[in-house]
Every structure is written in structure tokens, then in C-alpha cells.
Amino acid sequence: MPSHSCYARSILAGAISLCILVIIFMRFNETTLPALPLARTPSSSSTDLLHDVLNQTLGFQKIFVINLPSRTDHRDAMSLAAAVTGLEIEYVDGVTEVEDKALPPGGAEVHLNKGGLGNWRAHLNIARMIVEQNITSALVLEDDADWDLRIKSQMQDFARAARLLVQPKPGTSHQYLDPTWPQPSAGQTPQNFVVGEEVTAEPDTSAYGDIDRWDLFWLGHCGTRFPRSSDINAPLGRAVIKDDETVPEKQHVKMQFGNDELIQEYPAHTRVVSRARMNTCTLGYGISLPGARRLLYELGVRKMTGTTDMMFRSLCDGVDERKIRTCLTVQPQLFQHHRPLGAKSSFSDISDHGDDYNDQAFSRNIRWSTRLNLAKLVDGETDYIDLFKDGEGSTELGF
Numbered sequence: 001m002p003s004h005s006c007y008a009r010s011i012l013a014g015a016i017s018l019c020i021l022v023i024i025f026m027r028f029n030e031t032t033l034p035a036l037p038l039a040r041t042p043s044s045s046s047t048d049l050l051h052d053v054l055n056q057t058l059g060f061q062k063i064f065v066i067n068l069p070s071r072t073d074h075r076d077a078m079s080l081a082a083a084v085t086g087l088e089i090e091y092v093d094g095v096t097e098v099e100d101k102a103l104p105p106g107g108a109e110v111h112l113n114k115g116g117l118g119n120w121r122a123h124l125n126i127a128r129m130i131v132e133q134n135i136t137s138a139l140v141l142e143d144d145a146d147w148d149l150r151i152k153s154q155m156q157d158f159a160r161a162a163r164l165l166v167q168p169k170p171g172t173s174h175q176y177l178d179p180t181w182p183q184p185s186a187g188q189t190p191q192n193f194v195v196g197e198e199v200t201a202e203p204d205t206s207a208y209g210d211i212d213r214w215d216l217f218w219l220g221h222c223g224t225r226f227p228r229s230s231d232i233n234a235p236l237g238r239a240v241i242k243d244d245e246t247v248p249e250k251q252h253v254k255m256q257f258g259n260d261e262l263i264q265e266y267p268a269h270t271r272v273v274s275r276a277r278m279n280t281c282t283l284g285y286g287i288s289l290p291g292a293r294r295l296l297y298e299l300g301v302r303k304m305t306g307t308t309d310m311m312f313r314s315l316c317d318g319v320d321e322r323k324i325r326t327c328l329t330v331q332p333q334l335f336q337h338h339r340p341l342g343a344k345s346s347f348s349d350i351s352d353h354g355d356d357y358n359d360q361a362f363s364r365n366i367r368w369s370t371r372l373n374l375a376k377l378v379d380g381e382t383d384y385i386d387l388f389k390d391g392e393g394s395t396e397l398g399f
């Protein structure tokens, strides 16, 4: 029938022109999308493992993101944020049901609520997967995490800092820098090692230091403090990243559950890496294969002693009858909770954030927040929103 074939032809023509339009649009976008900014000149030598930190998994073997399948809002935003900052992520389902029978010793006495139990299980499922699949190292994120657009060069600075604090392999000619290692004597004070001024041995197995030399990098948290000699068991050394333009000026930096030593003792725009102490929230961390085995043993097999972050903390601090592990952290943190517009009750499936409405989206301490800049990033615009501008007063933000 003529009318039919005519109809078919116009559909075909329509489809072809749509295809052409899509191709033109993609081409256009490919050529106009600006390269993402880096805070500093990246390491250029491709033989140096530091170069790996600029790859799609930030120099780890994998990036895992925990997401409850019902939180499609979190997954939508996370996938977009990862895509526009050049990160390759793998989702691991959050957990809603945990059987009492399946809890390790101590589990029944801890009385975690359903959200808390699910959170514990989700983090342990990832540790187990790392162990089962023999994954050298991974970055683990909760699905409301946000980061600066310049995350790749920030992580390169973190790697340089970590190398100064992670003990070099025995037999290398480099001395261990920190005189307070493995533990400080009474009255010893912390020494600062400036990143870029000190040299350490080149690691073989990970850009961040050999994986048998570190357990966990607590990169996303809601507060920490520096170790003290009175803690007895942790080295005090600090690796200092100076003139870091991605760190907001002091009036904007919020230490949440941590203390304000960073703000008191260091000039503005300084980021400091040290051993983790009293960290809260397990929103983002790097973990080595040996670290994952220890986590799985301590939190899954040996004993449940509290909430997930309390148990991570006890491993890093070496308390609650747990051996101290090599955990580093960073102030201000590199991953932070994003608080979108809307009801605060939607912030978390674990804890209660009240009934208020949040009318300013933000991520504490993150200057060029990926989440806040999604609208710009999908359009290839580069006049990024900086919620924490130099010289401006601090904004009153919700928690």
C-alpha cells in the first residue's frame, strides 16, 4: 500500500536525521567538553606508579560504591558524578535484612538498629569480595559521597603524603622518616614532613605505598583528630600538603566531630595527612588486600563491638582488644557527604536527620563540589561554583 510505504519511509528518514543529530551533538560535546581541572601539575613520568593515581580508579584496582537499590536518587547522582569526573565505579547493593543468627560473637549485645546492621553487612560484603577476588586495593564509597572536581590531583598529593608515613620495605636504603614510629616515647612531639621536600623509597605494589605496609586510608569522614603521645600506640608524624588551593580558608572549614588543631596550627590552604584517630563515619576509604582480610576477621569473624564506624575506629586506634592497624587519614577530608536540597530525613537510611528542609545544597569542606557543579559539568561550562570562596564569610549550613 502506497500510504504505508510512504509512512515507513518518513519514519526511516526521521530516524536517520535523529541519528545524525545525535552524532553531531556527541561530536560537538566531545570537542567542547573541557579537560577537568587539576590542582597541581600531575606527575608526568609514566614509569612512576604515581601516574596510576590519575586513572579511572584513582590508582586502586577498583572503586566500589554501596547503594541500596531503593535509593535510585543516590545512584542517579553518583553515576553522573563519577562519569563527569572520569571515575569508573562498581555498585555493591546495600543490605536491608540481616539475620540475628548470622551475627558474629557479641552481635546480639550491640543492639544495632536495622539500618546499622545493614551498613555493617554492606561494608563487610565488600571486604569479603576483596578477599575472595584477591583485589590488591580498592576505594570504597557510600553513595552520598561527594568530592572535588580536582580529585585526581588531590589523590596524587595524598599518595605523596602517604608514602612519607607508610614504612618503606625493609632492605631499602631509605630511612623511615618518623622518629616516633612504631610508637612515641613519653613527651615526644609530632614532626611535620612537607610533601615535595622529603624523599622516600619508590613503592612497587601501589602508588600509595606497598600494600603490605598499610591497611586503610580514611579519606571520607565526619571528623578526626591527630594522634597524641598520650595515645601511646600510634606514630605522630604528619605529612603536610602546603598551598593546596582545594582547601577552603579557615572560616569555612568545619571539623564536625573532630577537633580544630588543624585550623589552629597550620596556615590556610593546608591539608595534613596523619595516622587516623577517633575517626567517625565510614563514607570513603581506601583499603588494601591485607587490610580487607583484617577487617573481615575483626568485624565479621571475631567480634562485633559497636556501630560500623566504631569498629573501624577500634581497628585503626588499636582499642577494644584490637591490634592497631596502619590507617592514615586526611584533614580536611577528600570525600564528604553531599547534602542535597530537600527534606533532611532523606539524607540517610541509617541515622535520623530530623524533619527540616535543606534549602542550600552543600558538601562541607569541598570547594569545587562535583555534586553542586553537575549542571555546569553536563553542559561543559567551567565557571564552577565554589561555595567556600577565599575572603568571604562562612555560610551557615545545616549539618
Ligand SMILES: *[C@@H]1O[C@H](CO)[C@@H](O)[C@H](O)[C@H]1NC(C)=O
Pocket (backbone or CB within 6 Å): 052, 053, 055, 056, 057, 058, 059, 060, 061, 062, 088
Ligand atoms: C588504575 O591503576 C591501578 C594500579 O595500577 C590498576 O590496578 C587499575 O586497574 C587501573 N584502573 C584502570 C581503570 O585502568
Ligand SMILES: *[C@@H]1O[C@H](CO)[C@@H](O)[C@H](O)[C@H]1NC(C)=O
Pocket (backbone or CB within 6 Å): 134, 136
Ligand atoms: C593474589 O594476587 C597476588 C598478586 O597480587 C598473587 O601473588 C597471588 O598468587 C594471588 N592469590 C590468589 C589466591 O590468586
